[in-house]
Amino acid sequence: MFKTRIIPAFLILSSILLPTLAQADTNLLNVSYDVTREFYKDFNASFTQYWKAKTGETVIINQSHGGSSKQARSVADGLEADVISMNQAPDIDILYERSKLIPKDWQKRLPNSSSATNSTTVFLVRKGNPKNIKDWDDLIKPGIAVVIPNPKTSGNGKYSYLAAWGYVIKSGGNDAKAKEFVTKLFKNVPVLDTGGRGATTTFAQRDIGDALLTFENEVNLIKKELGDKFDVVYPSASILAENPVTVVDKFAKKHKTQAIAQAYVEYHFSEAGQEIAVHHYLRPTLDSVATKYKDRFKAINLFSVDEVFGGWGKAQKTHFSDGGTFDQIYQK
Amino acid sequence: MAKQKNVLPGFSLSLGFTIFYLSLIVLIPLSAAFIKTTELSFLEFWHIVTAPRVVASYKLTFGASLVAALINAVFGLLTAWVLVRYTFPGKKFIDALVDLPFALPTAVAGIALTAVYAGNGWIGSWLEPQGIKVAFTPTGVMVALTFIGLPFVVRTVQPVLEDLEAETEEAAASLGANRWQTFSKIIFPAIWPALLTGFALAFARAIGEYGSVIFIAGNMPMVSEITPLLIITKLEQYDYVGATAVAVVMLIISFMLLFAINGLQWWTNRNTTSAH
Numbered sequence: 001m002f003k004t005r006i007i008p009a010f011l012i013l014s015s016i017l018l019p020t021l022a023q024a025d026t027n028l029l030n031v032s033y034d035v036t037r038e039f040y041k042d043f044n045a046s047f048t049q050y051w052k053a054k055t056g057e058t059v060i061i062n063q064s065h066g067g068s069s070k071q072a073r074s075v076a077d078g079l080e081a082d083v084i085s086m087n088q089a090p091d092i093d094i095l096y097e098r099s100k101l102i103p104k105d106w107q108k109r110l111p112n113s114s115s116a117t118n119s120t121t122v123f124l125v126r127k128g129n130p131k132n133i134k135d136w137d138d139l140i141k142p143g144i145a146v147v148i149p150n151p152k153t154s155g156n157g158k159y160s161y162l163a164a165w166g167y168v169i170k171s172g173g174n175d176a177k178a179k180e181f182v183t184k185l186f187k188n189v190p191v192l193d194t195g196g197r198g199a200t201t202t203f204a205q206r207d208i209g210d211a212l213l214t215f216e217n218e219v220n221l222i223k224k225e226l227g228d229k230f231d232v233v234y235p236s237a238s239i240l241a242e243n244p245v246t247v248v249d250k251f252a253k254k255h256k257t258q259a260i261a262q263a264y265v266e267y268h269f270s271e272a273g274q275e276i277a278v279h280h281y282l283r284p285t286l287d288s289v290a291t292k293y294k295d296r297f298k299a300i301n302l303f304s305v306d307e308v309f310g311g312w313g314k315a316q317k318t319h320f321s322d323g324g325t326f327d328q329i330y331q332k
Numbered sequence: 333m334a335k336q337k338n339v340l341p342g343f344s345l346s347l348g349f350t351i352f353y354l355s356l357i358v359l360i361p362l363s364a365a366f367i368k369t370t371e372l373s374f375l376e377f378w379h380i381v382t383a384p385r386v387v388a389s390y391k392l393t394f395g396a397s398l399v400a401a402l403i404n405a406v407f408g409l410l411t412a413w414v415l416v417r418y419t420f421p422g423k424k425f426i427d428a429l430v431d432l433p434f435a436l437p438t439a440v441a442g443i444a445l446t447a448v449y450a451g452n453g454w455i456g457s458w459l460e461p462q463g464i465k466v467a468f469t470p471t472g473v474m475v476a477l478t479f480i481g482l483p484f485v486v487r488t489v490q491p492v493l494e495d496l497e498a499e500t501e502e503a504a505a506s507l508g509a510n511r512w513q514t515f516s517k518i519i520f521p522a523i524w525p526a527l528l529t530g531f532a533l534a535f536a537r538a539i540g541e542y543g544s545v546i547f548i549a550g551n552m553p554m555v556s557e558i559t560p561l562l563i564i565t566k567l568e569q570y571d572y573v574g575a576t577a578v579a580v581v582m583l584i585i586s587f588m589l590l591f592a593i594n595g596l597q598w599w600t601n602r603n604t605t606s607a608h
Contacts, residue, residue, distance in 0.1 A: 069568040094570055150551060153568045191468050192551040194561070201443075206450040206467070320569065322383065330553035331384060 026059045026260055031081035033068035033091075033155065035196055035218055039280040040085075046276055047267050051260065059260060067195050068155045075248060076101070082252045082261040085245040087155045087215075088305075089113070090312045092244055101250040115242035116268035117282035120302055121163040123233040124203065124212040124219045131210045135235045136167045139211060140184035147209035148189050149199040151319070151326050156196035160213040161326060162315060163239035166308040170237050170301070183329045204230070215241060216297075217281035237301040239308075243282065362583065368576040380577045385553050386562055392470055393559040394585065397538035400477035405531045408485025409523070415486070416493040430486045433479055438543030445476055446548045468550030473558060476544045481534030488530035492523050525597050532593040539586050 032040060044061040051059050064071065064081070072091040075081045076098040086092050092114075095101040107113045125133050131144060139146050151157035164185050168178035193199040196214055203212035204226050211233070214222075219232050245265050252261040267273045274289040283297050284290045309315035319325045340346075369377060380386070415427055433441065449456045449466040456467055466472050496519065504514045542560040549556045559582055566575035 067568070069570070073567065073570070098570070150565070152565045190550065192553075194546055194551065194564070198547070206446065207452045208450070208468075316569075322380075322566075322569075322571070322574065327385065327553070 026057060026257060027062060027255075028059055028083065028257055028261060028264060029062045029064065029081045030083040030085060030264070031064045031071050031075050031079060032085045033071060033087050034065055035215070035221075036085065037063070037065050038221065039217075039277065039282065042279065043268075043273060043276050046272055047264055050267065050272065051263065057260070061264070067153070069153075080251040080254065081248050082255060082257045083245065083264055084248055085243065087119075087241060087243050088158065088312060089242070089244050090316060091155070092246055093312075095248065099250075101248050102246060103249070106246045107244065109246065110265065111269055112285045113242065114244045114246055116245055116273065116285060117243045117277045118285065118302075119215040119217050119241045119243065119282055120238045120300070121160050121213055121241065122216050122219055122238065123235065124214065124222060124230050125210060125233055127229050127231060129231050129233065133211050133233055136164060136181075136185075136237075139164075140181060140188060144188050144211070145190050145209040146185065146188045147191060147193075147199050147203040147212045148186070149196050149214075150192040150194055153194045154196055154199075156199070156214055156218075157192075158315075158320060159215070159239050159241045161319065162305060162309060163213075163235075165319070166239055166303050167235065167237050169308055170303055179325055179328075182325070186326075186329045216283070220281040234298045234300050237303065240302040240304045242304070365576050365579055365583065368573060369580050371573050372577060377577050380574050381581045385557065386559070386578060388554045389557045389559040389562050390581075390585070392473060392556065393539060393582075396470060396474045396477055396558075397535055400474050400481055400538050401531050401535035403474075403478050404481045404485045404534045405527060408482055408530060408534075409489055409527060411482075412486045412489040412493055416490060417498070430483050432483075433481075434483050438480065438541065439547065441479055442476060442544035442547030445479060445544065446472070449475065449548065467548050468552075468556065470549075470556050472548040472550070473545050473556060476548050477538040477541060480541055480544055481538050484533040484537060485527065485530035488526045488533065489523055492526040496522050525601055528593060528597045528600070532590055532597075535593075536586060536590055539582065 030040065030044075040061075040063050044063070048059055048061065051057060064074075064079070066074075068086050068088070068091045072084070072086060072094050075084055076094050078099075084092055084095065089107065092102070092106065096104050096106065110116075123133060123139075125131070131138070133139065133144070138144065148160045149157035151161040161182060164182050165178045168181045169175075173181070190208060191199075191202050193202055196218060199212060199214065200218065200222055202208050204222060212219075216232075219230075223230055223232070245268050247258065247261040247265055249258075252258045268277075269286060271286065271289060274284040274286045278284050278289060278293050278296065281296075284293065305312055305315055309318075317324070372380070411430065415423065415430075446453075446467050448454050449459070449472060451457065451460045451465075451467070453467070459466060464471075466475060500518055501514050504518045509517065540560065542558070542564070545558050546561055549558060549561075551557055551561060559578060563575045563578050563582075566572075566578065
């Protein structure tokens with residue numbers, strides 16, 4: 001009698017207790033840049049579900065967002081992120097350079113130089129395009145105001161600057177011509193916001209400028225959030241903005257989250273992950289997904305930083321260091 | 333008997349704690365900044381801190397802060413006066429309003445001010461046709477700094493004015509002083525030290541302000557870039573040493589200015605007390 005009673009009781013108890021024991025929730029911290037909030041909200045939900053189905057483990061993914069270099073600096077200085085996702089490789093390189101948190105060749109660990117998605121710099125203009133802005137050359141005309149975030153403080157601004165420079169090079173110009181072009185372009189910039197979102201506010205809410213230069217995915221978000229007051233203009237050529245992601249080995253090891261962190265970054269490259277990216281107007285890198293959504297992303301002539309500028313290190317030094325080409329625009 | 337000298341015991345203990353506390357909170361972090369700059373040779377340091385863009389930013393930061401603090405000294409005094417000497421409906425409300433710039437996140441202040449003063453804002457749309465541009469110009473920087481500095485003057489002057497009884501003014505009047513004489517000879521000397529403190533605080537706060545200014549400044553190099561922005565800019569490029577070099581210069585200038593203001597206060601205090 002006694003035994004028959006205790007066994008069901010034990011079973012009930014264990015069925016309550018055991019799952020909670022198995023689910024000693026794993027926490028993962030993904031440190032990212034400013035405008036990925038919406039993307040990661042969907043992506044993390046999808047990954048949590050996938051991981052639960054696969055292993056039965058519940059993972060809680062914490063997100064930290066902010067200006068890209070600031071975020072990278074926090075991790076390099078000791079913010080214990082398991083994963084870092086940025087919009088330019090130098091902001092991840094710094095983790096190796098400053099504190100050896102990752103190996104030097106981190107970009108080789110995943111396909112496509114560890115960049116799961118791409119974007120590019122496009123123009124957002126007022127509805128109906130009243131100033132008839134069609135391509136880069138229209139932006140440097142007198143009387144046109146262009147809003148670009150400060151290239152020194154914003155990855156978004158850096159890409160815009162390099163896109164303009166690369167456009168001149170790609171259409172047969174030399175460095176001197178390119179410099180003349182970006183000088184004229186930045187003479188038309190009335191406000192240099194410190195980040196991409198600030199520039200968006202200046203253009204969309206303060207009604208300043210005839211064109212806003214920003215990422216393709218941001219442009220579509222603006223149209224969605226702020227209503228149909230704008231048109232998107234694709235220039236004939238622009239820059240390939242890559243969004244690299246990697247496991248922060250040292251901290252993942254410390255937290256014993258290597259396996260799950262690895263699965264998390266790999267999920268970016270999976271079909272499911274890529275579909276979510278497409279939903280947020282990020283260009284997929286996986287061929288099958290790219291073909292499926294071919295019509296969604298206008299094919300324009302894209303050039304990479306490596307191709308035109310010989311890598312980020314060189315681009316940073318020539319253009320954005322103190323006294324570099326960007327500073328020279330404003331030096332009297 | 334020794335106890336009579338000091339009501340509270342433990343001078344050495346409390347002084348020891350004060351020094352320890354100040355070291356922990358103020359001195360050690362600041363000296364870290366100084367030590368970091370020793371990674372530079374003097375020539376490199378000099379080159380960084382005298383670059384034209386940096387010098388332009390010093391002028392803007394210190395100039396706009398000074399103007400803002402002066403505006404606050406005048407209108408803050410007026411506000412304090414009104415709040416102390418008159419009763420009117422809604423006085424409590426206005427009193428609370430004064431502290432708002434203290435509590436508000438500076439970014440909120442910056443965004444709100446920009447929205448109001450931009451070409452399509454309430455005030456901006458009215459000023460711009462007159463040819464006055466505020467947002468995205470150095471004027472905008474000054475407006476933001478005035479906003480965040482106001483409570484400092486009001487809150488330092490207010491208690492002194494409260495202590496200054498209206499009877500002294502009546503006495504002065506009954507002895508034949510006119511209004512200007514009462515103000516310049518009786519009221520002003522009494523509140524001068526507090527006003528100076530308020531001015532110094534507003535000034536110091538304005539020099540270090542970042543959050544509210546970057547939204548309204550426009551951040552154009554050589555024109556509307558404040559020094560704290562340049563420090564952030566350098567950090568964004570992982571140029572820690574360059575950032576600290578500029579920070580050290582700001583620290584030194586600020587310290588000298590505050591030291592001078594304190595000195596002035598001490599000097600006027602001594603003069604007014606000896607005149608009595």
